Amino acid sequence: MERYFEEAFAxxxxxxxxxxxxxxxxxxxxxxxxxxxxxxxxxxxxxxxRRVNVLDLEIDEMAIECLARYQPAARDLRFLTTAxxxxxxxxxxxxxxxxxxxxxxxxxxxxxxxxxxxxxxMAERAGIMVRESLDAFVKADAALARKVIDDDDVVDxxxxxxxxxxxxFMIENPRTITRAxxxxxxxxxxxxxxxxxxxxxxxxxxxxxxxIIRHTIPPHAP
Amino acid sequence: MERYFEEAFAxxxxxxxxxxxxxxxxxxxxxxxxxxxxxxxxxxxxxxxRRVNVLDLEIDEMAIECLARYQPAARDLRFLTTAxxxxxxxxxxxxxxxxxxxxxxxxxxxxxxxxxxxxxxMAERAGIMVRESLDAFVKADAALARKVIDDDDVVDxxxxxxxxxxxxFMIENPRTITRAxxxxxxxxxxxxxxxxxxxxxxxxxxxxxxxIIRHTIPPHAP
Numbered sequence: 001m002e003r004y005f006e007e008a009f010a011x012x013x014x015x016x017x018x019x020x021x022x023x024x025x026x027x028x029x030x031x032x033x034x035x036x037x038x039x040x041x042x043x044x045x046x047x048x049x050r051r052v053n054v055l056d057l058e059i060d061e062m063a064i065e066c067l068a069r070y071q072p073a074a075r076d077l078r079f080l081t082t083a084x085x086x087x088x089x090x091x092x093x094x095x096x097x098x099x100x101x102x103x104x105x106x107x108x109x110x111x112x113x114x115x116x117x118x119x120x121x122m123a124e125r126a127g128i129m130v131r132e133s134l135d136a137f138v139k140a141d142a143a144l145a146r147k148v149i150d151d152d153d154v155v156d157x158x159x160x161x162x163x164x165x166x167x168x169f170m171i172e173n174p175r176t177i178t179r180a181x182x183x184x185x186x187x188x189x190x191x192x193x194x195x196x197x198x199x200x201x202x203x204x205x206x207x208x209x210x211x212i213i214r215h216t217i218p219p220h221a222p
Numbered sequence: 223m224e225r226y227f228e229e230a231f232a233x234x235x236x237x238x239x240x241x242x243x244x245x246x247x248x249x250x251x252x253x254x255x256x257x258x259x260x261x262x263x264x265x266x267x268x269x270x271x272r273r274v275n276v277l278d279l280e281i282d283e284m285a286i287e288c289l290a291r292y293q294p295a296a297r298d299l300r301f302l303t304t305a306x307x308x309x310x311x312x313x314x315x316x317x318x319x320x321x322x323x324x325x326x327x328x329x330x331x332x333x334x335x336x337x338x339x340x341x342x343x344m345a346e347r348a349g350i351m352v353r354e355s356l357d358a359f360v361k362a363d364a365a366l367a368r369k370v371i372d373d374d375d376v377v378d379x380x381x382x383x384x385x386x387x388x389x390x391f392m393i394e395n396p397r398t399i400t401r402a403x404x405x406x407x408x409x410x411x412x413x414x415x416x417x418x419x420x421x422x423x424x425x426x427x428x429x430x431x432x433x434i435i436r437h438t439i440p441p442h443a444p
Contacts, residue, residue, distance in 0.1 A: 064303060071293040081286060084303065085310070167399065174393045181389075181403070 005070040012062050012083050013138060019055040019090050020134040024127055026052065026097035027193065031123045034104040034186065035116045042101035052094035059087040082207050086137060089196040093130065096189040096196075103182045103189075113169065113179040122158045122190045125151065129197035136201060142208035148201035155194035159187045227292040234284050234305050235360060241277040241312050242356040246349055248274065248319035249415065253345045256326040256408065257338045264323035274316035281309040304425050308359060311418040315352065318411040318418075325404045325411075335391065335401040344380045344412045347373065351419035358423060364430035370423035377416040381409045 026045055033042035063080045066072065072080065107113075129148050136144040166180040248267055255264035285302045288294065294302065351370050358367040388402040 060303075064299060067289060067303075068295055068299055073290055077286060077290055081282075081289075081303075081306065084306075088307070088310070167403075170392065170399050171396045174396055177389065177392050177399070181406075184403075 005066070005072065005076070008062065008066045008070070009076070009079070012059060012066070012080065015055060015059050015062065016083055016086055016090075017134060017138065019052060019059070019087060020130065022048075022052055022055065023090050023093045023097070024130060026094050027100075027123055027127050027130070030097040030100040030104070031120045033101055034107070035120055037104075037108050037112070039105055039108055042104045045101045046098050049094050049098045052091055056087045056091040060084055078207055082137075082203050085203055086134075086200050089200050090130075093193045093196050096193050099189050100186050103186050107179060107182050110179055113176055113183065114165075118158060118162055119183070119186060119190070122155055122162070122187060123193075125155050125158070126190050126194040126197065129155070129194050129201075133197045133200035133204065136204045137207070140204070140208045142205045145201040145204040145208070149198050149205075152194050152198045155191055159191040162187045227288070227294065227298070230284065230288045230292070231298070231301070234281060234288070234302065237277060237281050237284065238305055238308055238312075239356060239360065241274060241281070241309060242352065244270075244274055244277065245312050245315045245319070246352060248316050249322075249345055249349050249352070252319040252322040252326070253342045255323055256329070257342055259326075259330050259334070261327055261330055264326045267323045268320050271316050271320045274313055278309045278313040282306055300429055304359075304429050307425055308356075308422050311422050312352075315415045315418050318415050321411050322408050325408050329401060329404050332401055335398055335405065336387075340380060340384055341405070341408060341412070344377055344384070344409060345415075347377050347380070348412050348416040348419065351377070351416050351423075355419045355422035355426065358426045359429070362426070362430045364427045367423040367426040367430070371420050371427075374416050374420045377413055381413040384409045 026048060029041055029045045029048075032038065033045060063084045066080055067077070070076075129151050132144055132151075133148045135141065136148065163184055166184050169176045170180045248270060251263055251267045251270075254260065255267060285306045288302055289299070292298075351373050354366055354373075355370045357363065358370065385406055388406050391398045392402045
């Protein structure tokens with residue numbers, strides 16, 4: 001591998017990691033904004049989505065330039081196309097953090113329906129999946145990627161459990177319906193963040209083992 | 223452009239279109255399964271998602287092989303990376319058709335809540351957006367792509383209108399809550415199909431004009 005190519009390669013890697021930690025911050029701040037009913041913070045998360053979008057475009061440009069200039073073969077080629085895909089997944093996660101904040105702002109208009117313990121816990125689990133999927137990418141660690149894929153079930157189960165609780169609120173007292181629905185949307189957004197981490201993990205398994213596991217696991221209802 | 227490359231290029235194009243018409247079928251059959259309460263058809267749509275997944279992987283492989291073999295420059299390079307992105311968008315649409323069918327099967331366990339007029343209409347509008355976004359891709363027609371982007375507002379407005387109607391059902395009669403929520407999920411799935419068509423249209427504008435409009439339009443809450 002040429003030295004210049006190696007540098008470009010490392011730059012793509014670093015930018016993915018920067019994007020990943022930004023997305024983690026976005027998710028953590030979205031939860032903080034929800035729990036502390038902090039509208040200013042929610043608006044800041046919505047604003048910061050732009051920074052993630054800029055990184056997404058940068059990674060695309062870097063990868064395309066690498067393809068054009070160095071015409072890499074085999075593994076390096078796959079690394080670059082995978083990086084482009086991972087950056088799309090991260091960008092969608094940031095959109096979801098933004099959506100969480102939109103619902104959080106709406107929820108502030110009414111009294112809090114219930115203590116928020118389970119939702120931040122779900123978000124924390126999803127956040128760990130994001131971090132580990134990117135660790136797995138950087139280290140080409142298929143075993144870690146498979147762990148992420150398994151962990152998706154935990155978040156799915158938590159979403160379903162919360163949904164049933166919210167349903168019982170709604171049935172008992174129709175005045176809770178709007179709030180319960182907004183909370184159920186938030187939990188769906190978190191579930192989708194975990195799905196995107198799973199997508200990254202599947203791409204990593206492919207990159208590391210050359211084995212396609214994308215599309216072999218039935219998708220969960222988002 | 224080499225003749226072989228031209229052939230490979232055309233093959234990618236054709237496969238995208240095949241995938242697109244399969245996704246359109248999936249959406250139409252999902253609506254038919256919902257409206258006619260046809261569980262067998264719903265299960266067939268869920269089953270057929272596999273065919274879309276196979277095409278997604280094929281397009282990726284074809285594009286990566288083209289990149290490795292012909293090392294295309296500039297516009298051809300962007301065409302291939304765009305094709306890979308479009309195929310991911312189509313694959314997600316098919317997942318959503320599958321999700322619609324899962325909810326349709328659940329809905330069959332109870333009497334129908336309301337006549338299904340607006341939901342199939344929304345799906346039809348979203349389907350037109352899918353078809354036109356792919357037409358725009360094949361013809362590199364930025365004007366058509368921009369029309370698709372504008373049309374997204376129609377689907378968003380329909381989703382919101384339906385959501386308000388479903389909310390009033392739930393508040394008036396808590397026994398409708400489960401069904402109303404399932405229907406609101408279905409409308410969200412359709413809204414997301416339209417969002418994916420919008421993503422494709424944004425990629426086409428970039429391909430045709432070299433102008434990035436991705437991320438310049440604020441995302442709608444999915």
